[in-house]
Amino acid sequence: MDRREIAALLAYIGRLDPRTIRTDQGEARDQLAQWHELLGDVPMATPHGWDVRVAARQHIRTSPYQILPADLARPWESYRRDRLARHSDPTPSVDPDDQAAWTAELVGTRRAVAAGTAQPAQARAITSGRDGVDPKLEARLREIGSCIPPAARAALAPYRPARAVREAAVAQGLPDALSVRCEWCLAQPGEPCRRRRIGPDGGARGTAPRATPHPGRLDLAAAQQAQRTEQAQQPALA
Structure with missing residues (x-):
């Protein structure tokens, strides 16, 4: 999140928990700088299930303690780990003899999955029964x-x-x-x-x-x- 998104997030949190509001201009500036330093790599929202406002609202609902940046960074790291755990590296589309391009595409795909901009690639399950037989293979058999x-x-x-x-x-x-x-x-x-x-x-x-x-x-x-x-x-x- 950039500084504008951090400011919008602090305003949203302040409406739910007035204890986080800073009325002094200097304190508000320091709070904005601190949250931006700690949450700069956390996105406001992703196309696939992450929204920092949902995490903030959940913490305020369930915890009696004032929200801290760590209370939003932890759910984000859990979100990343869960997506990477469900991701199975698909075969890159580049020439396999080009090791640099091959590695770059794998790393790029993993980063996109971890950042929430791409869905995890699931490994194809082994099917059983006649429903899983390829029609071409069945005709050949x-x-x-x-x-x-x-x-x-x-x-x-x-x-x-x-x-x-x-x-x-x-x-x-x-x-x-x-x-x-x-x-x-x-x-x-x-x-x-x-x-x-x-x-x-x-x-x-x-x-x-x-x-x-x-x-x-x-x-x-x-x-x-x-x-x-x-x-x-x-x-x-x-």
Whole structure:
């Protein structure tokens, strides 16, 4: 605030609390100089929620003590900290190779947010559900059937044989063996079966992953698939 704004603020405060009024010309001049020195960097109002008159009125309403410049500087600093805490630096529009311009734009944006002349830039939240899917991405997924293109999936097949066998079985309508727990090697759902080597003492010496699931796991998956199919048909028959 400049000296004229400080004078207007003191006149406003004087109407609410006559104790701040200085009738002597010299005292009034000293008071104006003191408040301007302490509140020169505090704006009268900003486009986004700050008004020094509101802070002054709030103090006079809730405190029995005469208002001081610090009683207005503290709310202003809280206002600045709150806005900067809610601000997430957006990517500058300048060339990232120009370090000076990049830094200058970041600093300028932060200062504008702290001064109340710009709104804090909020980080985009992670959305869930179908509402958050980009229509272009959804159309692309329908086109290729998966987020992994078929060519890339075929190239990765030699490096993940268990997954390749699982995908081939599901594509042919066969039961997904990895959807159930293996009772033989105790592999959990989603994990490939393992080949256990038993030592002379009866303990397991190795658990190398298998490219194909154990037959018992296939039978259990087929039984569960048949049970789900039967349960799905019962309401239709009813």
